[in-house]
Amino acid sequence: MRLKPDVGSVVGPSDETHWGQTIFSPAAYGVVEVTKVGAQAHGVALLTRISERFKDPPVSLAALEQFAQSLLTTEVDTVILLVPVGNIAYITIVGKGAVYLKRGNTISALLKGSGSISGSLTAGDTLVLASSSMVSAVPEESLVGMFDHLTAIEAAEKLTLFLHEAKSDVGAAALIFRVYEIKTEPDRPRVATTRPIIARIRFPRIHIRMRKLSVITIVLLFVFLVSVTLGVVKKIRDSTSRDVSNVMIEATHLFDEGVALLDLNPVKGRERLSEAKEILEPYREDKRVADLYSRVMDNLTLAMHSVRAEPELFFDVSLIKNGGSAQSLSLFEDILGIFDAVNHSVYTLEVSTKKSTVIGGGEAVASGEYIAVYGDNAYISTDTGIAQVRTSDNKTTANFISKADQWGTIFSVVAYGGNLYLLDTEKNRIWKYVATEKSQPAGRQGFSEIREYLNPDSLPDLSKATSMAIDGSVWVATSDGKVLRFTQGKEQTFLVQGVEPSLGQSLIVYTSDESKNVYILDRDNKRVVVLDKDGLYLAQYLWQGNVTPTQMVVSEKAKKILLLSEGKIFSLEIK
Template sequence: MLPKLLYQFGGEKTPEFLLQAFSLKANKEVHQAKYGELFVLLQLKKTIIGEQNLEAISQEILNLIQTKYFKTGEENFLLRLQEIIFTLKSGYTFPIDVSLVLFSVCQSGSLTLLNYVGFGEFELYLVRQNQFFTLPLSEIGISGQILANDFFILGSKKFFDLVDQQKIRELITKDKKSKIEQALFGEKHLLALVLGQQPKKIKLPAFLKIRLPQRKERHHIPLNYARKNIFFTPKRKLSLLVSIFFLVILSVIVGFGLYKQEQKSQELEKQKLLDDVYYRLNQAENLKNLNPKRAKTLLSEAQQTLATYKTSGIQNVDLSSLEQELNQAFAEVSGQILISEPKVFFDLGLINDELVASKINLTGSDLIILDEQNQNLVLLNTSKKSHEILAGADIVQNNSWLGSIEEWVFLIANNRLQIIDKAEKKQVKSFKLSEMKIDGFVGYGSNAYILDKAAGEVWRMRGNGENLLQPDKFFEKEQDFSDVSSFAVDGSIWIIYNNGSVGQYVSGVRNLLFPDFGLDKPIQNPSLFFTDENSANLYILDKANTRVVQVSKKGEFVAEYVWEGMKDVSGMVALEEQGKLLLAKDSKIYELEIRK
């Protein structure tokens, strides 16, 4: 139900000063429910002595407000109020000081909404659950939801200097208008509106009104009748039984009434939680471009409130659409995308019922899948979803490192490197590596790269079309890689550290260092790291926080994908041309839509 005008105080009209309040509604009754009611507080004060007619200027401003607010078109009332303020500020040059408040209340489905804008010498207050809240006055405006028993006091600053909060409380709860009128007697430049719903008096249902029987005159009982059992006569027994019956009925009615009252109280409490969620969601929508950080905080609070509401036990209320709307809004503002169950890109059971992805690797459109448990090496074309078995138990060993380039797949186990030709589906070369420690392995171009933390080096083995040449050093000087987690190659070398920081090296020299990406939760011991020459972003698997973090190669945060299943992911690559992030888990390859 829309708030009504309960009280109006003050108002003034002189040739030099005008202070007025107005209530505007749509002309046609059918439109009044849609547009609601618009309350206007207007103060005009001459800055120079002249022939300006303040009443005529006031009427011109009111005509503008009426035309702009009640026009047909998009039903964004806050934008309409902002347009009125902009038009007044930019299109009118009155030689006067203007103060203005536009306060709109309307119904949207089951919700009662407010939108307001303003500037100048007015103040606004909300009284909710007997507590006072200051509403900031802004030309940008504020929108929100009105709850049951909310009261609003809109007035000039001088009104609030003379009338304290206690008098306003008494006015709202006890209807003591006279106290405020006494405080304002003889004062000038005062105006105030009190909006809200008059509290209803509770009437006792007729069937609960108990009528006491009239007292009957007592008569003295003669002594000779005193010993007779006159109390339990048949008539008195009947009366007693009837009285007991009605007492039981009354007890049941009162008990049921108390139960319904308690139930209603609980429902109201739950409704308040739900109203709070809608209020924060609406506020966040309005602030997402102006103040994304505040919008993110509001949405986070709304999600927590919704979680509290869901555990309250209310039945027959579908919250899925509201929860989805909250998650979408939160993802848009924060970049955090919550995933309940990702889409399956490819089921390895279509190749072999026992096939499990231990590691995956990507070159172009070729996804290489290594199954160490069942000793299989599979090539899956990501465009056509066609697949081939490249090698079996005679080549594949446990604890292997996997890498690939356009023509070859590399496997390293027990410091022996094997080269498998994709077209011929057989091993074409195999040789023992030198005594280097292998902490990471990547194929790029025609080369293979090995991360050796102990040596502080990335070894590069150049390909000549037939074989890989002897490894040479990528760095000019030995690096401290004791805290390195993994690496990736896209022409330059990208190193990720255990604390989540990332460095880029070009021609053996560090070019960039990103200490962090402004995340709410820092990255802890990243498990997997991916980028390539076809990707504009870096992808970091953070199992501790069950997420993949996506950042640009300029160090800018893009998104984080949160899924409970991340803790069991064994492989990760990105197909940015297809807009997909692929995750290997057990016998399935899942896909997530990449945020651009």
């Protein structure tokens, strides 16, 4: 023998000190209410404990009582638990609250305040589990007219409306448990050993004209078909209502848990909100689901910190020199270094004022590709080595560092702490030149001989590297969806967490010792994803237009993400 329930949930709004919720699992039901500062966080913790215990629900009233007592703390105002076993219901209350039973046309209180009870239920019985605030807001006599010929879902909607009109619904919660069927195991059919009874029946002769008999038969058949159809429609509607009810209860739990976790564990919080969105999605057009779905989406958008904005033109290099086109960018403090491959020129641009200056160029950088800026110097990688441009006297020096025999294909140059780092995608190496006090001709500061940055036992695949950034650790992004981090020459595990949707394949990374965060340009998905330096998702900036960046630098001080696309510099505002 087994109960088949129809369940409805009523949950009022919450605030900092009042929070209520219903509990729904395949084998147990309940209501909780918490009244304390930080009520939602306490409530979610309480629901977690109950959910864990109800994976293997108690099968005796004493066991249920004992478990409920273990939940009672100073912040818990109401815990009501209901466990059906066969056609018997075990019910216990700790704290305040009440349980009502509607049987036939009468409704009565089974429990008020702490206590336990068990008993058999029959088809048509309705139990109402009401938290402390629900009992205060809805008088017992008002419950009588709320359940006549209504499903649990419809009764819950009616009770919700009453609660809202009472204007005292903060923290209130109730669960409506209606037994619509008690299923018993069918007896095995008996095998007939004699002639079927119908064969022994002698029907009297019926003297009715055939036409009249046909009309009556058709009418009866029509009535029968209409009755069956209405019955099927009602059964489908009731089944759908139960499905929606179950989805609402589960999604509400996920929503509340997700909101509560956002400050404590943003990744887990967003996961819970995403789960709530997924289970509500098929029912989003249902008016009972629409409000919760809207709240889930609002909180998920807020939690994802997703900003949709088209990149705006920040600076056109052709304004400095006719036909100018930026090929590479490098940022040092407020100074943006720009290499113009068309005019073989090097510029600086103050990010805060957009004041531009031509600082050098010519044949020394004619084959230039990448720029790195540090202090008063800019360095340009060329076919024959590294050229230097000094901002102090606008002097350009070719092959300030000559190309070494060890070099393969240099794909990025970064200056950090006065030192130079070269990303070699052909040799799978990061070459390092350490700044020294040794004087070069004309009094220039020099660099050490070539060194390997990576430890001898570090053998990463850098063949698909797209970019490099340094903040003390060396960061490398690839064209196959990876972000690598190296510290003191050794690769460190870096896991990206909480990014939705997942990062694409073609990535570019940027950070610096002045940047609090790590920025990932996800070219496949036209967005910039912001992570903390442990890989935890913080925000994302998305666009739909035709801007296809090839490089990115970020000034957190100026609140600008600068994107290089088709020779021009675009920007996104950091919010």
